[in-house]
Amino acid sequence: MKFSTGVKDGLPIGFGYFAVSFSFGIAGSKFLAWPLVTLISMTNLTSAGQFAGLQIMADAAGTFIEMAIATFFINLRYSLMAISLSQKVAPSFGTFKRLLLATGITDEIYALAVSQTEPVTARYFAGLMVLPYIGWSSGTLCGAVCGEILPAMVTNALGVALYGMFVAIVVPRMKAHRPTLIAVLIAIACSLAFKYVPALSGVTVGFAIIICALVASLVAAALFPLKDEEGGEA
Amino acid sequence: MIATHTYFVFLLVMAGVTYLLRAVPFILLKGKIKSRFWRSFLAYVPYTVLAAMTVPAILYSTDSVPLGACALVAAVIASLLGRGLVGVAVVSCLTVLVGEYALLLLF
Numbered sequence: 001m002k003f004s005t006g007v008k009d010g011l012p013i014g015f016g017y018f019a020v021s022f023s024f025g026i027a028g029s030k031f032l033a034w035p036l037v038t039l040i041s042m043t044n045l046t047s048a049g050q051f052a053g054l055q056i057m058a059d060a061a062g063t064f065i066e067m068a069i070a071t072f073f074i075n076l077r078y079s080l081m082a083i084s085l086s087q088k089v090a091p092s093f094g095t096f097k098r099l100l101l102a103t104g105i106t107d108e109i110y111a112l113a114v115s116q117t118e119p120v121t122a123r124y125f126a127g128l129m130v131l132p133y134i135g136w137s138s139g140t141l142c143g144a145v146c147g148e149i150l151p152a153m154v155t156n157a158l159g160v161a162l163y164g165m166f167v168a169i170v171v172p173r174m175k176a177h178r179p180t181l182i183a184v185l186i187a188i189a190c191s192l193a194f195k196y197v198p199a200l201s202g203v204t205v206g207f208a209i210i211i212c213a214l215v216a217s218l219v220a221a222a223l224f225p226l227k228d229e230e231g232g233e234a
Numbered sequence: 235m236i237a238t239h240t241y242f243v244f245l246l247v248m249a250g251v252t253y254l255l256r257a258v259p260f261i262l263l264k265g266k267i268k269s270r271f272w273r274s275f276l277a278y279v280p281y282t283v284l285a286a287m288t289v290p291a292i293l294y295s296t297d298s299v300p301l302g303a304c305a306l307v308a309a310v311i312a313s314l315l316g317r318g319l320v321g322v323a324v325v326s327c328l329t330v331l332v333g334e335y336a337l338l339l340l341f
Contacts, residue, residue, distance in 0.1 A: 164326035
């Protein structure tokens with residue numbers, strides 16, 4: 001598992017991130033100078049978490065505590081991914097390397113890393129995060145600098161790129177693996193309930209995502225435990 | 235506009251919490267998890283998280299819910315036809331762009 005293989009595998013994520021973070025840059029440029037917007041992307045490398053953080057910063061009543069709690073719940077899924085990834089990495093992937101590369105645990109980089117058949121080495125993982133990191137940071141920069149020029153029609157269209165990428169990761173696995181299909185349908189049903197059932201609508205978006213993922217994954221793990229040869233992948 | 239100093243405290247909180255959420259579980263777990271149940275659970279997590287993040291949020295990601303639904307359907311079809319990450323993202327973006335243009339012409 002070479003560094004260069006990782007870089008190559010990370011290319012599509014890098015492109016996708018550029019488009020998505022471009023819209024983040026546009027959103028941020030409305031009330032922050034472009035270097036400050038870019039710095040958020042360079043230090044966080046999250047999508048939903050950053051968007052929520054931006055909203056809290058923009059809100060005159062937003063507090064640091066609120067920022068900490070919202071970030072915690074929206075990004076708690078990265079802890080689940082970090083645990084899952086720790087099951088998949090090579091023994092040579094030590095503590096120092098983990099501290100250095102932990103920032104690379106994003107939805108897409110993680111999904112690609114755990115879908116490898118071989119154990120993930122630090123070199124490969126580092127390669128994998130290079131282009132997504134550059135794409136995410138430079139996309140934000142470009143969005144923040146020239147975002148105000150683009151009409152809302154274009155920025156709206158770019159806004160769905162993120163979801164398109166999510167679909168591209170989930171659908172092929174749903175097609176190939178029936179238990180994953182069922183798990184995903186449970187998660188979607190649960191997510192729709194949080195949106196449309198009045199009694200549940202008070203739950204924040206980040207927290208709703210965590211509950212949906214936990215419920216669906218627990219049910220699927222109980223009903224369809226993976227065979228040993230399926231290893232860490234669903 | 236917020237004060238630069240306030241911005242940096244916000245940034246520190248946001249980046250710090252995010253980093254710790256990733257790094258702490260990553261360094262604490264060195265061995266393999268033995269339980270088949272928990273290994274299965276962790277294998278399902280990425281797909282259920284992404285699904286919950288996408289539906290219904292994609293419906294509200296543009297100015298119109300039907301247009302968001304079109305983008306979702308287009309993305310699923312493109313994905314079933316074997317398009318990759320970028321291909322599917324482009325298809326969903328183009329769907330919204332074409333849809334918005336059509337709405338503009340109609341109304």
